[in-house]
Amino acid sequence: MKRALCLFLIYWATVGMHAIPAMPEIWRxxxxxxxxxxxxxLKGDEFCHYWRTDDGRNYVKSGEEYVEANEITMSNRAQSLRTTRQASAMSRRVAIGERTHYTGKKKGLVILAEFKDVKFNASNNxxxxEKILNAEGYTTSEGxxxxxxxxxxxxxGGEFELEFDVFGPVQLANNQSYYGENDANGSDKRAVNMIVEACKAVDSQVNFREYDWDDDYEVDEVYVVYAGKGEATSGNDDTIWPHxxxxxVANINLFLDKVRINTYACSNELTSSGKIEGIGxxxxxxxHCLGYPDLYDTANGVVGSLQSYDIMDSGGFNGSGFVPAGFSAYEKWMAGWIDLTVLSNxxxxxxxxxxxxxxxGGYIIYNDGHPDEYYILxxxxxxxxxxxLPGRGLMITHVDYDAQLWYLNIPNSVLTSTSNYVRNYGYPTNDHARLIIFRADNNASSSYTSMSHDLYPYQANDSLTATSKPAAIYYNPNMLDEKFLQGGILNITQNSDRTMNFFYRASDEDTGISEVHPDSERTPSVIYDLQGRRFMGGHLPKGIYIENGKVKVRG
Incomplete structure (x- = not known):
């Protein structure tokens, strides 16, 4: 399968859960x-969702009532599923070629599925x-x-164009609760059965080979939209959680038209109020089908630092789900869709x-003593x-890449030695989130008001330096054996045309000033060996390497 290097690495990183988080502020x-x-x-995610009281007790449904859940048992169950899915993701890794996989025009398959007792609204046909998925500039009074x-x-940026073929609605064999009912750990019991039934129902109409983008005899994705509500936004325990x-991973081997059906995703028709869901x-x-991981805390099922600023956190709910947040510069850069200009000495x-x-575009500042740590502006x-978005301005993202934590899909999960992940699964401890934003108001609250103050400038705070609040810290020492940014990002201002200005000071001693534009300096070569280990140039031993998405032989 030919993939861009960056997307290969993103896909490699998607070893944990892949689901939309619980919609904020659902109480019952x-x-x-x-x-x-x-x-x-309502808390959690696809693998483990539950109800938490203010005093920290967790409850799951048992029959028509709720019982207190054993947090360790729930966590064990959830992590078992995540670990199993990790193996599946690993098994799909293949040799890398040039960056071609997610550019150009691709076809996606979408199946509408309704239950015996829950049908699509007549107007949601x-x-x-077909318009929701494909129509250019599709606009309605619904939102x-x-x-x-x-x-x-x-x-x-126009490099990747999708066209979806829509089939259905197909009729599933059972009531909604059969597929969406939660087990004792708060996980949907038979969601995969819905996928299998839906695919078989359209087999006579669909040539599944058309959705194998790279001729590896596996459909790249099947997407199912199911009738009615979903658990992440309604809290209804008998509905399916989008995922x-x-x-x-579920030990189902489904082959249609001589290709394997494996990767799938699904989401619901209606919101909790009975209106049609947006596209978020x-x-x-x-x-997720394209390989992007979640950016919230996957170990605890809570929002991360980016929150409403990114669709892979909780930004899918923006604009009531009709206008989800766009990808960040980090994600676009990882996908090869934009370049980042380097700010250095x-x-x-x-x-x-x-x-x-x-x-x-954007800018990147590397920690010169640890190039896997950097800021993106x-x-x-x-x-x-x-x-x-909650606010506007200069967003400064702090990335501290760790291959093992990305591999385990826990970059933003703080894990101590007493964590269930560490005790029972041998996960490493992690003392800080690895992909966060600097909050201009220095307030980590997840309230909408606080989020609106996260970008620069905020009030009198127009700079990020070693002495500002928040401070421009590093987690790893730089070449001077210091854990903070030399110089700083100063005089951040917004212009009336929505553009931004700022001054980058390379160090406290430097006085020379130059003008730079987004195309003047590009990101240096990023090199990986075939085991996924990263190198930053210099002398390399003989072997085969992936350099900027292309295979090269050294020595």
């Missing part, structure tokens, strides 16, 4: 077996979903501001940086797919 009054009632909030195809074309998964869920889950004045939502404005 639960009736317990002893007749008492408690107020609880095949013709409508749609573009189609799924529009979304991915915009994120890729991405592999049939092979589809875009989030389909992004020379002072630079940056002027008129365009928003990333309008085709703008980008202009995020409330335009196009970023219209419903």
């Amino acid at each position: 009054t639960l009736r317990l077996k002893d007749g008492t009632e408690v107020r609880a909030q 095949k013709a409508k979903y 749609f501001k573009g189609s799924v195809a529009d979304y991915f074309k915009a994120q890729s 991405m998964f592999y049939l092979k 869920g589809i875009c989030h889950e389909f992004s 020379q002072n630079v004045t940056v002027s008129n940086l365009k928003p990333v939502s309008e085709g703008g 980008e202009n995020r404005q409330q335009t196009n797919w970023d219209k419903y």
Whole structure:
């Protein structure tokens, strides 16, 4: 299978859960077996979801009532599934060629599926979903501001175009609760059965080989939209939680038209209020099919640092799900869809940086003592797919890459020696989140008001330095054996045309100033060996390497 190096690495990293997080602020009054009632909030993800009270107790449904759940048992069950799916993701790794896999025009397969007792609303028919998925500039009074195809074309800068073939609705054999019922650990019991039934139901109409993008005899994705509500947004325990998964992990070997059906994703028709869902869920889950990992805390099922600023965190809910947040500069860079200009040992004045939502690029500052740690600077404005971001300004992302943590899909999960992941599964400890943003207001609250103050400048805070709040820290020592950024990012300002200016000071001693533009200096070569180990140039032993997405032989 030919893939871009960056997408190969993203796919390699998707070893944990792949699901949309619980919609924020879903609360319910639960009736317990002893007749008492408690107020609880929906928490978790596809593998383990539950209701948590303010005093930290967790509950899952048992029959018509709720019982207290054993957190260790739930965690063991969830991690067992994540570990199994990790093996499936690993088994799909293949040799890498030039960056061709996610460019150009590709066809996607979408199947509408309804249950014996839950049908699609009459107006939410095949013709409508064809527009939701494919129609250029699709706009309605319901809230749609573009189609799924529009979304991915915009994120890729026009490099990647999707066209979806829609089939159905097909009739599933059982009631909704048969597929969505939770087990004792809060995990859906038979969601995979829905996928198998849906695929078999359209077999006579579909040539599944058309959706094998790379001739490896495996369909790249099957997407199912199921009738009714979903558990992540409604809290209904008998509905399916939107997710991405592999049939092979469930020990299902499904071959149709001589190709394997394995990778799938699914999401629901209706919101908790009974209105049609926007495209946020589809875009989030389909992004998993392309190899993008979740960016929230996968160990604890809570939002991460990016929150509403990124669709792979909770940004899929922006604009009531109709206008999901766009990919960050980090994600676009990893996909090879944009370049990042390097800021290093020379002072630079940056002027008129365009928003990333309008085709703008970004900047990267490496820790010179640890090149896997870096800052990414980008202009995020409330335009196009970023219209419903909580705030606007310069977003500064701090990445501290660790191959093992990315491999285990826990970069943003803080794990101590007492963590169940560490005790029972041999996971490494991790004392800090690895992909976060600097919050200009120095407030880590997940409230919408606080998030609106996260980007620079905020009030009098227009700089990020070793002495600012927050401070420009490093987790690893630089060449001077110091754990902070030399110099800083100063005088951050917004212009009336939504562009951004800032001054990059290379060190406290430097005084020379130069003007730089996004195309003046490119990211240095990034090299991997065939075991996925990363090198930053220099002398390399003889062997085969992947350099900037191309295979090269050294020695």
